[in-house]
Amino acid sequence: MSMNLITLLYLIASVSFIQALKGLSHPTTSRRGNLFGMIGMAIAVVTTVFLVFKLGAQLAESASAWSGLGFIVLGLLVGGSIGTLMAKRVEMTKMPELVAFMHSMIGLAAVFIAIAAVLEPQSLGIVQAIGYPIPAGNRLELFLGAAIGAITFSGSVIAFGKLSGKYKFRLFQGAPVVFANQHKLNLAVGVAILVLGLIYTFSGNFTAFMILVVLAFVIGVLIIIPIGGADMPVVVSMLNSYSGWAAAGIGFSLNNSMLIIAGSLVGSSGAILSYIMCKAMNRSFFNVILGG
Known part of the structure; x- marks a missing residue:
């Protein structure tokens, strides 16, 4: 993934966040606002993972970059699972x-x-x-x-x-x-x-x-x-x-x-x-x- 593509994806995620705030300003559009927020965050997270791997590959050997990426993915899975469980249970x-x-x-x-x-x-x-x-x-x-x-x-x-x-x-x-x-x-x-x-x-x-x-x-x-x-x-x-x-x-x-x-x-x-x-x-x- 090139830096130009990473910048473009970050821009798309930013626009999604702005649309999320706009949607959350009224009850009738809040569902759409939440959807934009989730899409923007998903794009940002995936893009950041690729960015980290790209920078890691430049600073170290490819094997080390893959190892570091594994820790990031593990953190995402653990944090995402805990957040999902808490959100489903909360009143x-x-x-x-x-x-x-x-x-x-x-x-x-x-x-x-x-x-x-x-x-x-x-x-x-x-x-x-x-x-x-x-x-x-x-x-x-x-x-x-x-x-x-x-x-x-x-x-x-x-x-x-x-x-x-x-x-x-x-x-x-x-x-x-x-x-x-x-x-x-x-x-x-x-x-x-x-x-x-x-x-x-x-x-x-x-x-x-x-x-x-x-x-x-x-x-x-x-x-x-x-x-x-x-x-x-x-x-x-x-x-x-x-x-x-x-x-x-x-x-x-x-x-x-x-x-x-x-x-x-x-x-x-x-x-x-x-x-x-x-x-x-x-x-x-x-x-x-x-x-x-």
């Missing part, structure tokens, strides 16, 4: 918590990809060979993708627990969790993440990168626990937006147009939906984003 009233769980997986995937890119940039085509430094622009993209992905994961886990209502763990209960100087702590952690991100961007310090990822996991919890169960639908929509921006950030690092387009669509549509829901529920959009 419609439990759909928001399933969506929160899916968002958490997207965020965690973004974190893992960013860490892999930082450790082995040559294997993902970010640099030409081992020993070459990652360009500052790519380091900025990896910092943003990893930080947003970590916030999405930990925040979605808390949202899942609050929506489920099954767990006795205090952070998973519907009532808000508040304590003294909570917003000051959130601000301090947020500033620390930003400073560490800039340190990594300009110096490439791996320790700074890992610390900011850990702090991003922490602040993901801190900004969700003070929000009550009644506002969880808005939070899930907001986390949906975060997962899109995380995917887009990683897409820039990997030079993958499909991730950039799909992530931007999810990020922007999720942000708009969150704003609309906040207005309908008489909530402040920025208060929800900043943790109640």
Whole structure:
């Protein structure tokens, strides 16, 4: 499969995603929207598998490329089977918590990809060979993708627990969790993440990168626990937006147009939906984003 064909298929998948969003905007066209979304994702997944094999064949022997492709196919089968089973068993009233769980997986995937890119940039085509430094622009993209992905994961886990209502763990209960100087702590952690991100961007310090990822996991919890169960639908929509921006950030690092387009669509549509829901529920959009 040539790069021109791969680019064309990614474009077709992108158009399918746009049609999916258009279809999901009204109940009468929602089935068609879901169909477009499934077609677009199927095209994107198959095209990415061929792209990975093509790049792997260029970087290593053919046997190694086939071995790597086997791991990818295995991951697709395992993940697809689990997702199908969960979707078939879930009740419609439990759909928001399933969506929160899916968002958490997207965020965690973004974190893992960013860490892999930082450790082995040559294997993902970010640099030409081992020993070459990652360009500052790519380091900025990896910092943003990893930080947003970590916030999405930990925040979605808390949202899942609050929506489920099954767990006795205090952070998973519907009532808000508040304590003294909570917003000051959130601000301090947020500033620390930003400073560490800039340190990594300009110096490439791996320790700074890992610390900011850990702090991003922490602040993901801190900004969700003070929000009550009644506002969880808005939070899930907001986390949906975060997962899109995380995917887009990683897409820039990997030079993958499909991730950039799909992530931007999810990020922007999720942000708009969150704003609309906040207005309908008489909530402040920025208060929800900043943790109640």
